[in-house]
Structure formats: structure tokens, C-alpha cells
Amino acid sequence: MFRYSMSRLLQAVIVVFVMSLLLFVLIGLMPGDPVENMLEGNPSLTPDAIAQMRSLYGIDQPLYVRYGHWLSSALHGDFGYSSVYFRPVxxxxxxxxxxTAKLLLATQIISIPLAMLLGALAARKPGGGTDSLISLFAFASISLPGFWTSLILIIVFAVKLGWLPASGTPLLSGAPVSEQLVHMILPVTVLTFFHVGPLVRYVRASMIETLNSDFVRTARAKGLSEAAVVVRHALRNALIPMVTVLALGFGSLFSGALVVETIFGMLGMGKVIYDAISNIDFNLALVGLLLATIVTLLSSLLADLAYAWLDPRIVLK
Structure with a gap:
């Protein structure tokens, strides 16, 4: 197990290095630079001052030289300064x-039990009315884009009805917990709807297979109630592979959170990355995107380790 874990960890480190290089090159090839932004705000800058600022930021150097300097500083814990916020990245x-962690945690707390409940209900009578309704809900969750769903909820509940705020800005202003929760209702609803559909489909399929197993027939033959058979026997065994699915789905959930945060104006990772790219803040955009990549990669790594722990035969392959 230790050797398998070290192998997967080494692969993850290599992927992070390659992704940092690709992101640096792609961001470096973007039109414009921080000095041009400063020039727009102060057109009186002389050509000598502009050249000096380009040299100060290292923009006049080739990409591979700039990447070497950035990587060396990053390995020492220095990720540079933000040209927009004038603070360390x-x-x-x-x-x-x-x-963003608050948003993802709230989404997971709601979506996992909901997916377990809906998946178990749908699997009890495949093809029945309940199964059809739950399957329709799951397919809608998978098919509808997150940004469109966000806009519809804003129009209905924030603009038309006025029940909920359309922005999540107070989350960073030290607002009371109750106010923070109110501002999180719409974003969490969108993310839960986006995340729960695939989980429901997976729980349903796993439950149908488990309910047809011999040990479930034995439990029913012993006279156990249907609730005990479904919850204590079928559902418990059907959820063992869910660890892998949840870990792999976390990357997709994180990506969806970036889009939802931008639409709702929440000052999380999504909004920061969007503002950094819009304002050509190279350091902030690079580290933000790299952090998003690391989170996705870490969830995949945890899925590999969890699967190897649950099924030791994986390590032997």
C-alpha cells in the first residue's frame, strides 16, 4: 500500500509541474500585460518609465526565463504579488x-444524503412512477448548465419575488452568520442541483444490483421489514464504491463552484480568478488556476487511495 501511495503521489507531483508550465505559457501568451493596464490609468508615463516597469515585472524576458524565476520563487513559498490588489497572492x-470551502461543504452536506434517499427510492421499483420522476430530475440536473440555472433562480427568487438576495458579497465583510446563510441559499441550491443528479443515477444503479443479490434475498426470507432490508443491508453495501465516485466528482463540483461564484458575485475562488484574468493579473490568475488544478488532482488521488484501501487487489495489479 505504501509503495502504491508513493507512486500515485509522484505522478500527482509530475502532473502539477506540467500543469504549472502549461498555465504559465498560456497566461503569458494572453494579449496585454499589467504594465499596459497601468498605462491606461496613467497615460503620462514616459517610454523610459514603461521600459523600467517592464523590466521590474520581468515582462521583457522570454517566457522560459520568467517561468524559471517564478518556479524558483514558488518553491520557496513566494508566489508573487497581485497587480490588482497590491498584496501577496x-x-x-x-x-x-x-x-469556496464553505460553499462546497454546504453542498456536500445536502447533496450526499439527498442522493442516497432519491437513489434508494428509485431503485425499489425500477420503471415505476417514483423511479421515472426521480430519473427525470436526475437527467435535468445533468443536462441543464449551471450558469443558466443560476440566472433563472436569480430572476425568479431575487428579481421577481424578492425573497432572496442575488449577490453573495457580504460573505467576506464579517456579516452575521444568519445573513451569510441567506446569501448562500441560491448558490448552494444551484450547486446541489448540479451535483446531485450524477450521484442519484449511480446510487440507483448500485442499489438495483445490490437488491438482486443473494444476501438481500436471504434477509427478506428471514422476515425483515423492507426498510431494514433497504437501509441496513442493500444501501450500506451499495454505498461502498461511493467513496470513489464522490472523490472523483469533487473536481467537477469545484469547477462548477467557480462558475456559480462568478455569476452570484461571491468573493470566492471563482470570482477572484475571473477578476484576475479580466484585469491581466498574471500571478493571481496563475496561482488561482493552479490551485484549482491541485484540488481536482487531489480529489482524484484520494479516490485512488480510497479504492486501493477498499479493494486491496488494486494494489497488486
Whole structure:
């Protein structure tokens, strides 16, 4: 198990290195640079001052030289400064990561039990009315884009009815917990709807297979109630592979959170990355995108390790 874990960890480190290089090159090839943004705000800058600022930011150097300097600094814990916020990149990303973590945690707390309940109900009588309704809900969750669903909820509940706020801005302003929860209702609803559909389909398929197993027939033959058969025997065994599915789906959930945060104006990772790219903030955009990549990669790594722990035969292959 240790050798398998070290192998997967080494692969993850290599992928992070390659992704950092690709992201650096792609961001470096974007039109414009921070100095041009400063020039727009102060057109009186002389050509000598502009050249000096380009040299200060290292923009006048080739991409591979700039990447070498950035990588060396990053390995020492220095990820540079944000040209938009005029603060170290980590100081800007720290609060944003916390807000995104709150959003993802709330989504997982709601979506996992909901998926278990709906999947189990749908699997009891495949092809029945309940199964058809739950399957329709799951397919809608998978098919509808997150940004469209977000806009519809904003129009209905924030604009037309006025029940809920359309923005999540107070999340970073030290607002009371009750106010933070109110501002999180719409974003969490969108993410839950986006995340629960695939889980429901997976739980349903796993439950149908488990309910046809011999040990379930034995439990029913012993006279156990249907609830005991479904919850204590079938559902418990059907959810063992769910660890892998949840870990692999976390990357997709994180990506969806970036889009939802941008639409709702929440000052999380999504909004910070969007603002960084819009304002050509190279350092902030690079580290933000790399952090999103690492989170997705980490969820995949945890899925590999969890699967190897649950099924030791994986390690022997």
C-alpha cells in the first residue's frame, strides 16, 4: 500500500509541474500585460518609465526565463504579488479559498444524503412512477448548465419575488452568520442541483444490483421489514464504491463552484480568478488556476487511495 501511495503521489507531483508550465505559457501568451493596464490609468508615463516597469515585472524576458524565476520563487513559498490588489497572492487567495470551502461543504452536506434517499427510492421499483420522476430530475440536473440555472433562480427568487438576495458579497465583510446563510441559499441550491443528479443515477444503479443479490434475498426470507432490508443491508453495501465516485466528482463540483461564484458575485475562488484574468493579473490568475488544478488532482488521488484501501487487489495489479 505504501509503495502504491508513493507512486500515485509522484505522478500527482509530475502532473502539477506540467500543469504549472502549461498555465504559465498560456497566461503569458494572453494579449496585454499589467504594465499596459497601468498605462491606461496613467497615460503620462514616459517610454523610459514603461521600459523600467517592464523590466521590474520581468515582462521583457522570454517566457522560459520568467517561468524559471517564478518556479524558483514558488518553491520557496513566494508566489508573487497581485497587480490588482497590491498584496501577496496568497493573502488574496486565502479568504477566497475559505468562502469556496464553505460553499462546497454546504453542498456536500445536502447533496450526499439527498442522493442516497432519491437513489434508494428509485431503485425499489425500477420503471415505476417514483423511479421515472426521480430519473427525470436526475437527467435535468445533468443536462441543464449551471450558469443558466443560476440566472433563472436569480430572476425568479431575487428579481421577481424578492425573497432572496442575488449577490453573495457580504460573505467576506464579517456579516452575521444568519445573513451569510441567506446569501448562500441560491448558490448552494444551484450547486446541489448540479451535483446531485450524477450521484442519484449511480446510487440507483448500485442499489438495483445490490437488491438482486443473494444476501438481500436471504434477509427478506428471514422476515425483515423492507426498510431494514433497504437501509441496513442493500444501501450500506451499495454505498461502498461511493467513496470513489464522490472523490472523483469533487473536481467537477469545484469547477462548477467557480462558475456559480462568478455569476452570484461571491468573493470566492471563482470570482477572484475571473477578476484576475479580466484585469491581466498574471500571478493571481496563475496561482488561482493552479490551485484549482491541485484540488481536482487531489480529489482524484484520494479516490485512488480510497479504492486501493477498499479493494486491496488494486494494489497488486
Amino acid at each position: 496568497l493573502d488574496v487567495l486565502g479568504p477566497a479559498v475559505i468562502q
